[in-house]
Amino acid sequence: MTRVRYIADSMAEAVAAARRQHGIRARIVHAGALPGGFGRRGSFEVVVDAAPASLGVTRARRAARLALARAVIAARRASDEAGEAVAAVESAPTMEVRPAVLARLAARLRLQSLPEDLVSHVLARVEEELGDALGADDSDALVRHAALQAVAGLLPVSTPRAPTIGRADGRPHVVLVAGPTGVGKTTTVAKLAAGFRAEHGLRVGLVAADAFRVGAVEQLRTYASIIGAPVRPADGPSAVRDALAALASCDVVLVDTPGRGHRDSARIDEVGALVDAARPDETHLVLPGSASAASLDAAAGAFGRVGATRIVLSKLDESETLGGVVAAVRRAGAAASWFTTGQEVPDDIERADAHRFAELLLGEDEEA
Ligand SMILES: Nc1nc2c(ncn2[C@@H]2O[C@H](COP(=O)(O)OP(=O)(O)OP(=O)(O)O)[C@@H](O)[C@H]2O)c(=O)[nH]1
Ligand SMILES: [Mg+2]
Structure with missing residues (x-):
C-alpha cells in the first residue's frame, strides 16, 4: 500500500490537498497535529492511502492482512503451547489425568491470558458437552467445536441496531x-x-x-x-x-x-x-x-x-x-x-x- 503525507498550515488545507490528489473517497489513515509543531507553519498532517482500492479489493486486502497477522501469531502460539504442555507434565506429574486434547486446550487458553476461573469454566463446559466422546480418535475436532461454543459463551455481545429516529422527545x-x-x-x-x-x-x-x-x-x-x-x-x-x-x-x-x-x-x-x-x-x-x-x-x-x-x-x-x-x-x-x-x-x-x-x-x- 502506498501512503502519501500532506502537511499544511491548517488541517483543512491538508485535507483539501489530499482530496485534490485522491478525490472524495481518499482513504485517510491518519490525521493530526505534528508533535511539537502546533502553531508553526506546516504543522498539520494528513496521511492517505494513495491507491484507494475498490470495496472488493479492500476487503480482500484486509482479509489477507488479518490472515497473515493470525498466521504469525498462530506459529508463535504453537511453539509456546508445546513448551507449556511439556512444562505442565514435567512440573505436575500427579495432576488429574485428562485426555491430551484437553491439556492442549488448557495450555492454549492460558497462553491467551484467560483468567484461571474462566479456563476452568471452558474446560468444564467442554467436558460436559462431550462426555464419553472425549478421547475418541476424532476428539481434537470435537473439542475445538465445543471450545468455540464455550469461549463464545464467555463474551457478552449486544449486536448494534440502527438508531431510532424521529423520537417523541425530539432529541437525536x-x-x-x-x-x-x-x-x-x-x-x-x-x-x-x-x-x-x-x-x-x-x-x-x-x-x-x-x-x-x-x-x-x-x-x-x-x-x-x-x-x-x-x-x-x-x-x-x-x-x-x-x-x-x-x-x-x-x-x-x-x-x-x-x-x-x-x-x-x-x-x-x-x-x-x-x-x-x-x-x-x-x-x-x-x-x-x-x-x-x-x-x-x-x-x-x-x-x-x-x-x-x-x-x-x-x-x-x-x-x-x-x-x-x-x-x-x-x-x-x-x-x-x-x-x-x-x-x-x-x-x-x-x-x-x-x-x-x-x-x-x-x-x-x-x-x-
Ligand atoms: N491497528 C489499529 N490501529 C487503530 C485502530 N483504531 C485506531 N487506531 C489507531 O490508533 C491511533 C490512535 O487513534 P485515535 O482514534 O486518535 O485514538 P483516541 O482514543 O481518540 O486517542 P486520544 O483522543 O488521544 O485519547 C491512530 O493512529 C489510529 O489510526 C484499530 O482498530 N487498529
Ligand atoms: Mg481522540
Whole structure:
C-alpha cells in the first residue's frame, strides 16, 4: 500500500490537498497535529492511502492482512503451547489425568491470558458437552467445536441496531465514546459516523468534547469533512449541552471524549460529568485488544464511573492475547458492540460477534 503525507498550515488545507490528489473517497489513515509543531507553519498532517482500492479489493486486502497477522501469531502460539504442555507434565506429574486434547486446550487458553476461573469454566463446559466422546480418535475436532461454543459463551455481545429516529422527545439519538488514551476513540467515532451516513442515510452530527486538547477538534473535523457531517467543539459539560442543542436537527449525534489514563481517577470523573451532560442513549467504552490483561482490567474498573452500556473492542488486528479482553468486558458489566480491526476509516469496523471472537482467541483450526 502506498501512503502519501500532506502537511499544511491548517488541517483543512491538508485535507483539501489530499482530496485534490485522491478525490472524495481518499482513504485517510491518519490525521493530526505534528508533535511539537502546533502553531508553526506546516504543522498539520494528513496521511492517505494513495491507491484507494475498490470495496472488493479492500476487503480482500484486509482479509489477507488479518490472515497473515493470525498466521504469525498462530506459529508463535504453537511453539509456546508445546513448551507449556511439556512444562505442565514435567512440573505436575500427579495432576488429574485428562485426555491430551484437553491439556492442549488448557495450555492454549492460558497462553491467551484467560483468567484461571474462566479456563476452568471452558474446560468444564467442554467436558460436559462431550462426555464419553472425549478421547475418541476424532476428539481434537470435537473439542475445538465445543471450545468455540464455550469461549463464545464467555463474551457478552449486544449486536448494534440502527438508531431510532424521529423520537417523541425530539432529541437525536446520542452515542458517546469514552476510554483510555490512544485506544481509537476518535477513529471509532469517525467509522461509526460514516456507517450511519452511508448505510442508514442518517443525518449525523459530531461533538468533539475534548476541544481543549491541541489538534483534537482538527482531527475530528478532518473526518467530518469527508463524511459531510457538522462538528461542534465542546470543552466541558455545559458546552456539551449547547453543542447537542445546536445539533438537534440531526438524527444521530456522536460525542467523542478525551482519553484518560486509568490511574487518573479525577480526570475520569470529568469524563463522567460529560456523560451526565450528554445523557447518551449509548455509552461505549473502548478497550484495545492490544493492551495487557492487567491494564485492561484496571481500565474496566476505573471507567466504571462513566456507566458504559457497551464495549468497543479496538485494535483486534494488533492483539496477541485476548483472554484479558474477555475478562475486562465481563468486569465492565456491559456487552461488546463493535470490533475494530485496523486504522482505515470507514472500513475497519465490524459488529461484535462472539463466535468470531472465539475463533480469534482459539486461533485457526490447524486441521482445516
Ligand atoms: N491497528 C489499529 N490501529 C487503530 C485502530 N483504531 C485506531 N487506531 C489507531 O490508533 C491511533 C490512535 O487513534 P485515535 O482514534 O486518535 O485514538 P483516541 O482514543 O481518540 O486517542 P486520544 O483522543 O488521544 O485519547 C491512530 O493512529 C489510529 O489510526 C484499530 O482498530 N487498529
Ligand atoms: Mg481522540
